[in-house]
Amino acid sequence: MDQYDRLLTLLSGYVSPLNARSVLNRALSHPRIERHQLVERRLAEIVPRIGRAAQLFIDPARSDSLEKELRALVGDRAPPTRILVEINGEADIVRARAAGRRICETFEINGFSVQKVATIISELSRNIASYVGRGQLEIVPISGRPPRVQIVAEDAGPGISGIDRILAGQYKSKTGLGLGILGSKRLADRFDIQTGAGGTRIEVEVIL
Amino acid sequence: MEERYERIPIIQLWDQLLVPLQGDVTDAHADRLCDEVLERLRRTEARGLAVDITGLWVVDSHLCATLSRLAASAQLMGTKTVLCGMSPSIALTLQTMGVELTGVKMALDLEEALEWLGFRVAGPDHRRELDGEWAPGED
Numbered sequence: 166m167d168q169y170d171r172l173l174t175l176l177s178g179y180v181s182p183l184n185a186r187s188v189l190n191r192a193l194s195h196p197r198i199e200r201h202q203l204v205e206r207r208l209a210e211i212v213p214r215i216g217r218a219a220q221l222f223i224d225p226a227r228s229d230s231l232e233k234e235l236r237a238l239v240g241d242r243a244p245p246t247r248i249l250v251e252i253n254g255e256a257d258i259v260r261a262r263a264a265g266r267r268i269c270e271t272f273e274i275n276g277f278s279v280q281k282v283a284t285i286i287s288e289l290s291r292n293i294a295s296y297v298g299r300g301q302l303e304i305v306p307i308s309g310r311p312p313r314v315q316i317v318a319e320d321a322g323p324g325i326s327g328i329d330r331i332l333a334g335q336y337k338s339k340t341g342l343g344l345g346i347l348g349s350k351r352l353a354d355r356f357d358i359q360t361g362a363g364g365t366r367i368e369v370e371v372i373l
Numbered sequence: 374m375e376e377r378y379e380r381i382p383i384i385q386l387w388d389q390l391l392v393p394l395q396g397d398v399t400d401a402h403a404d405r406l407c408d409e410v411l412e413r414l415r416r417t418e419a420r421g422l423a424v425d426i427t428g429l430w431v432v433d434s435h436l437c438a439t440l441s442r443l444a445a446s447a448q449l450m451g452t453k454t455v456l457c458g459m460s461p462s463i464a465l466t467l468q469t470m471g472v473e474l475t476g477v478k479m480a481l482d483l484e485e486a487l488e489w490l491g492f493r494v495a496g497p498d499h500r501r502e503l504d505g506e507w508a509p510g511e512d
Binding site for chain 1: 401469
């Protein structure tokens with residue numbers, strides 16, 4: 166029994182066999198997923214679509230029950246939600262990098278894109294750890310075609326002085342290469358920074 | 374979780390040292406490794422140092438700075454250093470960021486690094502022998 170049949174059987178418990186087939190085919194149509202592509206790891210992508218398509222036929226009183234069964238099917242394969250990493254010191258840089266890696270892995274992406282995400286996370290969390298001491302990093306996966314990862318680094322420190330010079334590549338730090346922020350900007354597909362007396366917020370997006 | 378990578382071996386190969394970096398290296402760990410390697414260089418009077426980064430999964434600007442510092446310090450002590458095993462995606466990332474590992478000799482893999490340090494393979498060429506193409510006296 167493949168995943169298609171499995172879903173069909175599940176749906177037939179809620180709607181007529183004809184409608185079950187129609188719901189499933191509708192869920193697989195936009196964007197198109199062929200039956201042979203419907204492997205277990207892609208269920209998380211399909212299940213919400215099935216839930217929506219089934220609304221047309223299902224007895225509203227049983228809709229919650231179907232929802233629950235569909236969720237159980239996906240289990241821990243559900244797409245990752247945002248991960249928030251508190252940065253309180255250097256050891257948290259490793260935790261942040263690991264979180265980024267986990268998110269990229271669920272998209273089954275590797276190579277240059279993952280390296281970009283991991284490196285940006287590393288640079289931004291180090292900035293917080295070394296210059297402010299504490300802050301937080303949020304890693305948000307955004308599904309779509311292609312999927313993206315958003316990284317938001319926030320702290321309530323004194324702000325980054327000379328940010329214009331840093332972004333213009335005219336600054337060299339004594340400890341590192343002075344490339345944390347500029348390097349992240351160069352790696353990112355979108356880069357936005359707000360810094361001032363109230364703190365710093367850097368928002369970055371990488372297309373996977 | 375960091376504990377898993379606590380111990381990075383420093384391997385002595387005759388009069389050279391080999392350091393295979395692995396996994397995810399914290400800043401503190403990299404700094405400590407730097408000190409330990411330099412201390413071992415002094416104690417063993419090693420003539421060369423090969424740092425293999427094949428097993429690293431992320432190399433950021435800070436780690437690059439640490440590795441540059443290690444190579445420059447070894448150089449000051451009279452030991453030449455070669456870095457090898459950088460993956461294509463790490464190379465692309467560092468290049469995009471504009472990180473330069475100036476003054477550090479790079480080699481494609483450990484074989485090339487060891488050759489640069491003066492190691493020579495004795496006997497028939499294994500790679501060709503495995504391919505079944507090797508015949509004595511062919512060269």
